[in-house]
Amino acid sequence: MIEARIYVTLKSxxxxxxxxxxxxxxxNLGFAQIRGVRVGKLIELQFAEEVSREEAERLTIDxxxxxxxxxxxxDYRFELALNANQQGAGS
Amino acid sequence: MKFxxxxxxGSNCDHDCYHVLQNVFQQPTEFIWHKDDDLKNCDALVLPxxxxxxxxxxxxxxxxxxxxxxxxxxxxxxxxxVVGICNGFQILCEAGLLPGALMRNASRRFxxxxxxxxxENNTSEFTNACGExxxxxxxxxxxxxxxxxxxxxLRQLNQHQQILFRYCNDRGxxxxxxxxxxxxxxxxxxxxxxxxxxxxxxxPDRCAEEILNSADGAKIFASILNWATPxxx
Numbered sequence: 157m158i159e160a161r162i163y164v165t166l167k168s169x170x171x172x173x174x175x176x177x178x179x180x181x182x183x184n185l186g187f188a189q190i191r192g193v194r195v196g197k198l199i200e201l202q203f204a205e206e207v208s209r210e211e212a213e214r215l216t217i218d219x220x221x222x223x224x225x226x227x228x229x230x231d232y233r234f235e236l237a238l239n240a241n242q243q244g245a246g247s
Numbered sequence: 248m249k250f251x252x253x254x255x256x257g258s259n260c261d262h263d264c265y266h267v268l269q270n271v272f273q274q275p276t277e278f279i280w281h282k283d284d285d286l287k288n289c290d291a292l293v294l295p296x297x298x299x300x301x302x303x304x305x306x307x308x309x310x311x312x313x314x315x316x317x318x319x320x321x322x323x324x325x326x327x328x329v330v331g332i333c334n335g336f337q338i339l340c341e342a343g344l345l346p347g348a349l350m351r352n353a354s355r356r357f358x359x360x361x362x363x364x365x366x367e368n369n370t371s372e373f374t375n376a377c378g379e380x381x382x383x384x385x386x387x388x389x390x391x392x393x394x395x396x397x398x399x400x401l402r403q404l405n406q407h408q409q410i411l412f413r414y415c416n417d418r419g420x421x422x423x424x425x426x427x428x429x430x431x432x433x434x435x436x437x438x439x440x441x442x443x444x445x446x447x448x449x450x451p452d453r454c455a456e457e458i459l460n461s462a463d464g465a466k467i468f469a470s471i472l473n474w475a476t477p478x479x480x
Binding site for chain 2: 170171173174177223224226228229
């Protein structure tokens with residue numbers, strides 16, 4: 157079964173108040189060496205068994221463009237992996 | 248003038264909007280369920296505030312694919328008036344009916360309080376009952392109200408007088424302290440280039456009667472009615 161791991165991140169230069177807050181918390185914990193924190197999202201898609209790698213790639217891009225990322229504020233990148241252990245939901 | 252209030256799963260200001268239109272302004276008003284594709288011959292549509300689809304993924308991101316939104320997009324393309332308030336504004340941006348996006352407040356906090364906005368353009372279908380640079384007292388209640396658009400889009404919005412409201416203090420000054428969410432250029436509400444689709448984060452539906460501490464929100468609805476019956480303007 158092919159799985160897509162999609163990383164959705166705020167475009168560079170866009171304020172990330174969540175990242176700022178996490179950075180502040182890390183500083184308070186003594187992590188003085190960390191200069192910046194940006195928080196993004198990881199979205200995993202599990203494809204049906206019969207879906208080929210090429211089709212999975214095409215479907216992932218389509219899903220990102222239509223729904224998973226907002227191009228006004230976000231970038232996305234993804235990787236495809238063969239997952240032999242995990243069964244898709246309901247399969 | 249007949250109004251339609253669109254109800255998404257998670258809308259929670261639909262009855263506020265209905266009350267203002269039906270009871271305060273005495274206009275025939277219908278609820279339109281998000282799975283309907285019939286807009287019931289309404290003359291104007293309101294997308295109310297709330298937390299459609301639990302704000303999952305991004306605010307408004309899933310609601311924009313509700314079946315009714317195809318009809319809303321067609322209605323807007325044909326020149327119909329569409330108003331998005333709070334979550335409704337977020338949905339209109341996600342749907343591409345308005346430019347830009349609404350992001351997490353710079354403070355990271357949910358803000359729920361009365362603020363002031365300055366009317367930046369009082370010639371629109373949505374603000375013609377307001378005075379020039381009038382200061383409105385109106386509540387906000389949101390966690391994702393930071394208006395963002397790229398520099399080119401902001402330039403266009405300014406150039407075409409599409410910015411209708413900016414956050415200000417009680418003297419009408421656009422200060423950082425008066426900006427409750429970190430919106431770029433203190434933007435609180437905008438319209439599309441054609442001037443028939445408007446989105447705003449503050450809630451005119453929550454301040455359209457004196458008993459609610461401010462009746463300034465009534466001016467937004469009165470403006471729309473002026474548009475429908477220009478003789479009365």
